Amino acid sequence: MDKTIREQSDGGSAPMTSRLASAAHEAINEAAVRAAPLETQIRTKAVVNATEQVEHSLDQLQSFVKERPLTAAGIAFAAGMIATVLLRR
Numbered sequence: 001m002d003k004t005i006r007e008q009s010d011g012g013s014a015p016m017t018s019r020l021a022s023a024a025h026e027a028i029n030e031a032a033v034r035a036a037p038l039e040t041q042i043r044t045k046a047v048v049n050a051t052e053q054v055e056h057s058l059d060q061l062q063s064f065v066k067e068r069p070l071t072a073a074g075i076a077f078a079a080g081m082i083a084t085v086l087l088r089r
Contacts, residue, residue, distance in 0.1 A: 065072040
């Protein structure tokens with residue numbers, strides 16, 4: 001009971017370290033296995049949300065173009081001119 005840390009670690013630390021490392025690896029692997037379905041679920045929801053947002057934005061754009069076709073054409077022309085100037089540089 002009076003052994004110091006140095007005396008306790010002599011000769012027997014490698015097996016203990018290996019066991020602790022092995023247990024840590026097993027715990028991490030188990031956590032990864034359990035987290036995989038959750039990751040898939042979160043990614044699926046993110047894709048669905050992004051798709052809905054894109055569809056909503058496209059609907060708004062279509063409505064704008066139908067309501068103001070000349071304004072939309074002017075904006076498209078201006079955007080094309082700006083892109084041309086920027087790409088020529």
